[in-house]
Amino acid sequence: GQNIDQPTEMTATEGAIVQINCTYQTSGFNGLFWYQQHAGEAPTFLSYNVLDGLEEKGRFSSFLSRSKGYSYLLLKELQMKDSASYLCAVRGIYNFNKFYFGSGTKLNVKP
Amino acid sequence: DAGVIQSPRHEVTEMGQEVTLRCKPISGHNSLFWYRQTMMRGLELLIYFNNNVPIDDSGMPEDRFSAKMPNASFSTLKIQPSEPRDSAVYFCASSLEMRGGGSYEQYFGPGTRLTVT
Numbered sequence: 001g002q003n004i005d006q007p008t009e010m011t012a013t014e015g016a017i018v019q020i021n022c023t024y025q026t027s028g029f030n031g032l033f034w035y036q037q038h039a040g041e042a043p044t045f046l047s048y049n050v051l052d053g054l055e056e057k058g059r060f061s062s063f064l065s066r067s068k069g070y071s072y073l074l075l076k077e078l079q080m081k082d083s084a085s086y087l088c089a090v091r092g093i094y095n096f097n098k099f100y101f102g103s104g105t106k107l108n109v110k111p
Numbered sequence: 112d113a114g115v116i117q118s119p120r121h122e123v124t125e126m127g128q129e130v131t132l133r134c135k136p137i138s139g140h141n142s143l144f145w146y147r148q149t150m151m152r153g154l155e156l157l158i159y160f161n162n163n164v165p166i167d168d169s170g171m172p173e174d175r176f177s178a179k180m181p182n183a184s185f186s187t188l189k190i191q192p193s194e195p196r197d198s199a200v201y202f203c204a205s206s207l208e209m210r211g212g213g214s215y216e217q218y219f220g221p222g223t224r225l226t227v228t
Contacts, residue, residue, distance in 0.1 A: 033216065042202060042219035043154070087154065091215070098167060099217065103153040 002026045004102035006088050011108045012078055020073045020086050020105045028093025034062050034073045035087040037104065043087055047073070075107075083109045113137070115220030117203050123226045129191040132223045135184055136205030144204040144217060145178055145188050154202070160186065161208060193227045200224050 003025040012018040024032070031050040035043035049055055049064035049071060061074040075082055085104040092098045116135040124130055136143045144159040158168040160180045168178070175194070180186040190197055204217040 031215075042221050045216040045218070048216060098156065098159070100156075101154040 002090065002092075002100040004088055004090055004100055006086075006102040006105045008103070009106045009108070011110060012075075014078055014080060014109055014111050016078050017074065017076050018078060018107065020075070020088075020107065022071045022073075022088030022102055024069050024071070024088070024090050024100075024102075026069075026090050026092065026100065029066060029069075029090060030093045031091040032062075032064055032071050033089040033091070033099065034060075034071075035089060035101075036084050037087060038084045046086075078109050080109050080111070083107060115203055115205050115218055117201075117220035117223050119223060120221060121224045121226075123228065124193055125228055126194055127192045128227075129189065130193045130197075130225060130227075132188040132201050132203075132225070134186045134188070134203030134220060136186070136203070137218055138184070140205035140207045140218075141183070142206045142208050142215075142217075143180060143186050144206075145186070146202040146204065146219075147199045148202060148222075149199045157188070190225075193225075195227045198225055198227050 005023045033048050034046040036046050037043040047062040049062050052064055054061055054063045059076045064071045085106045087104045088102040089099040118133045142161045145157040146154050147157055148154045157170045158178045163180045176190055178188045200222045202222045203220045206215050206217045
């Protein structure tokens with residue numbers, strides 16, 4: 001089975017740094033994705049990790065530790081527009097197309 | 112470059128009626144996915160197709176739900192008869208699966224917000 005855990009909600013201040021954690025227990029693992037979803041909109045792809053370590057993409061970075069079943073998304077220099085839900089998704093090993101999504105972390109950025 | 116297109120964007124219907132949701136994937140993508148999103152259950156995969164063939168429909172809730180992909184540029188998700196508990200946002204997504212691996216990120220359409228009264 002698949003079990004993916006994320007905090008339900010977080011609040012941070014504009015200009016700050018926030019880390020959103022994701023832990024997973026899956027019967028197979030072949031990649032972890034982070035998606036951003038603004039209220040009333042579709043999820044959009046942010047990052048992909050398949051090997052251990054940090055992937056940096058502008059203000060956003062994502063980290064993976066396969067041995068610990070753990071990932072985090074790091075958002076730097078927070079902006080008001082970063083207020084959104086952030087979804088962690090794990091791809092199964094037997095089927096590259098099957099993603100298992102966490103329930104998402106709602107991030108509130110305040111002035 | 113057009114993204115994934117879904118129609119209608121909003122659908123309100125009465126219990127017992129048939130509902131058909133439509134999706135046009137990104138041109139050149141060979142995998143298509145139907146998801147359902149609710150506050151209670153989050154984002155759930157219902158079914159996905161690869162090269163127009165249904166590969167995994169284990170997420171389809173029950174026989175009232177059916178999906179087809181008659182060609183590479185069109186798919187439908189049908190609910191018959193609809194029930195109030197089917198109220199949700201239904202997303203279609205597509206991706207390109209290539210030999211040799213890759214990230215296979217999925218690109219989502221804007222979704223159809225379905226309300227069944």
